[in-house]
Amino acid sequence: MRKRRPSFVLGQGRGGHAAKSPPVRNRGLHDQLQQFTESASHLLSAAVEAGAEIPFEVAESPGARSVLYRYRPLSSEFVRERFTELKSMPGFGVAASALARIEGVSGYLRVMGANYVPAAERDRAEAAIERFLGRVWEDSSSFELDLPRFERAYRELESIVYEDTAVNTVLAPVVGVVMEGERWELGSGVTLARGDQVEAPPEAVWGSGRAGDEPHTLVMLTVQSRPSEPPPLTEARVAFKRLVTALRLLKSGAATLGSTAWWRTDDGPWQPVPLGSAGRVRGPRYWLEEPERPELAELFELARARHAHGGSLPWALARFELGCEQRVALDGLSDHLLALRALLDRGESLPGDLARRLGALCAEPAHRESVQETVEHAFRLERLVMRGDVDAGYLQAIGVSSPDAVVSELEDHLRALLRDMVCGHLALDLTGIADDLLSTSAPRTAEVAAAAPPAPDPAPPPEPEFVVRRGEAAADEDPHFEEPDPEPEPDAGDHDTEEAVAVGGVREVRGEEPAEDWDLDDDAADYSAAV
Numbered sequence: 001m002r003k004r005r006p007s008f009v010l011g012q013g014r015g016g017h018a019a020k021s022p023p024v025r026n027r028g029l030h031d032q033l034q035q036f037t038e039s040a041s042h043l044l045s046a047a048v049e050a051g052a053e054i055p056f057e058v059a060e061s062p063g064a065r066s067v068l069y070r071y072r073p074l075s076s077e078f079v080r081e082r083f084t085e086l087k088s089m090p091g092f093g094v095a096a097s098a099l100a101r102i103e104g105v106s107g108y109l110r111v112m113g114a115n116y117v118p119a120a121e122r123d124r125a126e127a128a129i130e131r132f133l134g135r136v137w138e139d140s141s142s143f144e145l146d147l148p149r150f151e152r153a154y155r156e157l158e159s160i161v162y163e164d165t166a167v168n169t170v171l172a173p174v175v176g177v178v179m180e181g182e183r184w185e186l187g188s189g190v191t192l193a194r195g196d197q198v199e200a201p202p203e204a205v206w207g208s209g210r211a212g213d214e215p216h217t218l219v220m221l222t223v224q225s226r227p228s229e230p231p232p233l234t235e236a237r238v239a240f241k242r243l244v245t246a247l248r249l250l251k252s253g254a255a256t257l258g259s260t261a262w263w264r265t266d267d268g269p270w271q272p273v274p275l276g277s278a279g280r281v282r283g284p285r286y287w288l289e290e291p292e293r294p295e296l297a298e299l300f301e302l303a304r305a306r307h308a309h310g311g312s313l314p315w316a317l318a319r320f321e322l323g324c325e326q327r328v329a330l331d332g333l334s335d336h337l338l339a340l341r342a343l344l345d346r347g348e349s350l351p352g353d354l355a356r357r358l359g360a361l362c363a364e365p366a367h368r369e370s371v372q373e374t375v376e377h378a379f380r381l382e383r384l385v386m387r388g389d390v391d392a393g394y395l396q397a398i399g400v401s402s403p404d405a406v407v408s409e410l411e412d413h414l415r416a417l418l419r420d421m422v423c424g425h426l427a428l429d430l431t432g433i434a435d436d437l438l439s440t441s442a443p444r445t446a447e448v449a450a451a452a453p454p455a456p457d458p459a460p461p462p463e464p465e466f467v468v469r470r471g472e473a474a475a476d477e478d479p480h481f482e483e484p485d486p487e488p489e490p491d492a493g494d495h496d497t498e499e500a501v502a503v504g505g506v507r508e509v510r511g512e513e514p515a516e517d518w519d520l521d522d523d524a525a526d527y528s529a530a531v
Contacts, residue, residue, distance in 0.1 A: 023266065023267035024154075024155075024158070024267065025158050025162055025167045025266045026098075026102075026158065026162070026167045026222065027169075027198070027199045028098060028183075028191060028198070028220070029095075029098045029099065029102075030154055031183075031198075032091070032095040032098050032183075033095050033099075033129075033132065033154060034150060034154075035091050035095075036089070036091040036094075036129075037133065037136060037145060037150055039089050039090065039091055040079075040086050040089065040133060040143075041143050041144060041145040043082070043085060043089065044078070044079065044082065044137075044143035045142070045143045045144065047082060048142070048143065052078075054073050054074065054075060054078045054141060055073075055074040055077050055078065056071045056073050056074055057071075057072050057074060058071060058072070072139060073139060073140060073141045075134065075137040075138060075139065075140050075141075075143070076131075076133075076134030076135075076137070076138060079133045079134050079137065080130060080134070083130050086133075087126065092129070094183075094185045095129060096122060096125040096126055096129060097122075097125070097185055097187070098185065099125040099128055099129065100121040100122050100124065100125035101121075101189055101224075102161050102162075102224060103161075103165070103224065104160060104161030104162060104163060104165070105121075105125060105128050105161055107160055107161065107163070108128055108131070108160045108161050109124065109127055109128055109131065111160055112131040112134075112135070114127060114131065128157075132153060132154075135153040135156065136149050136150055136153045137149070162224065164226070164227075165224045165225065165226065165227075166224065166225055166226065166227045166229075166265050166266055167222065167223075167224050167265070167266055168222070168223045168224070168225060168231045168232055168263065168264070168265050169220060169221070169222050169263065169265075170220070170221045170223075170231065170232060170233060170236035170261055170262070170263040170273075171198075171200055171204060171218050171219065171220040171221075171261065171263075172204070172218065172236075172240055172257060172258050172260070172261035172262070172275060173204050173205075173216035173217070173218055173257075173258035174192070174216065174217045174218065174219050174243070174244070174247070174255060174256070174257060174258070175254070175255075175256050175257070175258050175281055176253065176254030176255050176256060176281045176285055176286050177192075177217040177247065177253075177255050177285075177288060178214065178285055178286065178287050178288065179192060179194065179217050179288040180287070180288060180289045180290045181194075181290055181293075182194050183197065183198070184288075184293050184296075185297075186243070186296065186300050187297055187301060188239070188301070188304070189221055189223055190219065190220070190221055190239050190243065190300070191219070191220045191221075191222070192217060192218070192219055192220075192243075193217070193218050193220060194215055194217060194218075195215035195216045195217065195218045196215040198218060198220070200218055200262070200270075201270040203260075203262075204216065204218060204258075204260075204262055205218070216258070217288075219239075219243055219257075221235065221236045221239055221240070223235065227265075231263050231265065233261075233263060233273055236261065236263070237261075237275060237276070238304075239304070240257055240261070240275070241257065241277075242300060242303045242304045243300055243303075244256060244257050244321075245303045245317065245321060246296055246299035246300040246302075246303045247286065247296070248320070248321060248324050248415070249299055249303070249415060249418060249419045249422060250292065250295065250296055250299055251286075251415075252283060252408070252411065252412065252415070253283055253285065253286030253287070254281035254283045254284060254285060254286055255281070255286040256277065256280060256325060257275060257277040258275065258277065259274065259275055259276075259277050260272050260273070260274060260275060261273050261274075261275050280325050280326070280327050281327075282324070282325070282326060282327050282328075282329065298423075299419070299422065299423070302422050302423055302424075303422055311428045312342040312343060312428070313343075313418070313421055313422070313428060315342055316339040316342040316343050316418065317339075317418055317422075319335045319339040319342065320335070320336065320339045320411075320414055320415070320418060322335040323335030323339070323411065324411070329403070329404045329407040329408065330381075330385055330403055330404075330407060332407065333378060333381060333382055333385060333406075333407050333410075334382055334385075336378075336407065336410050336411055336414055337378060337379065337382055337410075339414055340354055340358065340375070340410070340414060341354065343417060343430050343431075344357045344358060344430055344431055344434060345431070346431055351375065351376060351379040352372075352376065354375060355371070355372040355373075355374075355375035355376050356368075356372060356434075356438060357430070357431065357434035357435070357438070358371055358375055358413060358417075358434070359371035359372045359375075360434045360437040360438050361417060361426075361430065361433065361434050361437070362413045362416060362417070371413065374406060374409045374410060374413070375410065377406050378406050378407070378410050381403055381406055417430065
């Protein structure tokens with residue numbers, strides 16, 4: 001039984017007349033499929049030039065008086081035989097990921113006559129790409145990329161998968177970020193792209209409007225929904241902020257979200273919407289290189305999931321990011337120290353305790369002292385900042401040569417801790433982990449101290465000038481000094497109560513001695529008061 005095929009020819013209406021081309025609804029999917037189709041064209045054309053033959057069949061074309069026969073190339077079969085090679089080409093994974101998020105792919109496969117529709121989204125997307133390439137080169141004896149053929153096949157795809165749906169696009173500039181490549185798919189409908197390589201409003205692409213400026217890097221969210229549903233602005237705000245969090249956890253640099261986003265439905269006009277971001281940047285430009293793409297995508301997904309967890313991590317992340325957003329490094333010092341307290345303080349710790357714990361978590365035992373000194377300098381520097389006493393003299397007094405270097409090093413240690421916590425490499429109880437590490441290294445520290453040579457005894461402190469010197473010390477200093485004869489001690493038996501004895505001009509109180517009349521008895525006459 002033959003499967004149902006479309007009852008109309010690509011690019012024509014049902015009456016056979018040329019139909020007006022509808023606008024492209026998902027520009028990102030269009031561009032990704034076009035790039036991959038161009039790559040597939042090179043591979044398939046090379047196979048034909050190398051001697052591979054395109055299979056064909058003899059098709060009947062009934063005429064007015066006789067039946068006409070023609071050779072019909074089976075180009076879709078040629079594509080299917082080499083689809084494994086096509087899947088390994090650059091660009092296939094990106095196109096398949098974009099197509100997998102669309103709900104109507106199953107309908108497209110059924111319309112294209114597929115005997116089996118896979119259950120997994122990724123498998124459905126790969127099967128749809130195979131059918132799509134077959135439609136692009138249907139009845140063609142060559143595999144050159146003909147743009148009109150591609151556009152007709154793509155509009156057919158959109159007319160099926162987007163039936164009764166609307167495509168919403170929200171985008172915003174990521175200020176300070178320069179990326180290697182034109183487009184990065186990060187998952188969940190979020191894409192990073194060069195502003196001049198996508199369809200976007202000029203205000204988003206060129207921030208200042210000055211000639212010679214580089215285009216902004218844009219973050220985009222594409223979501224399909226019912227035409228009656230509101231645009232996904234809240235979802236976009238959350239996703240965009242989590243992306244900036246992932247960028248700041250990846251490495252240092254000036255990466256922040258612009259203050260305004262733009263959205264539209266299908267090919268409608270762009271509408272501005274405030275994001276609530278300050279848009280401040282600090283530090284050098286943030287260069288994103290191609291090998292960093294997988295790690296950034298992983299951090300982005302983890303940052304979106306980890307914010308739903310409890311504990312101190314979300315609050316510490318927020319304080320860390322506030323510190324990164326300050327234009328002046330010293331202005332972000334208190335935010336970084338608050339984040340450190342949230343992670344390593346149980347409510348009773350002193351700055352020295354926090355310094356030792358951070359050193360245990362971020363450095364080997366031989367290098368912990370350097371980390372501890374950085375934290376201690378940071379606390380001293382914070383006190384100077386709060387008092388407004390940050391000048392060269394005070395900095396030299398506390399041992400800080402470069403305040404920015406102290407803030408930068410503290411920020412790097414915090415970034416490492418937070419990234420490991422977001423990735424799940426460290427448990428949320430950092431204080432317990434750090435104390436365990438310190439207690440483990442304590443015995444070895446004691447062994448090293450025992451092996452060291454003993455320190456000399458400290459010199460006795462000098463005596464105050466007002467102390468009266470006696471005995472040999474006084475005789476040595478004054479040759480005419482004569483030690484007075486000691487006065488005879490009084491007989492203890494002559495005194496029944498405590499007495500003061502004058503010794504060298506100082507009154508000395510002697511202890512209590514027992515007396516017979518102090519013993520208690522039962523005779524009432526011994527008491528002075530009536531009983």
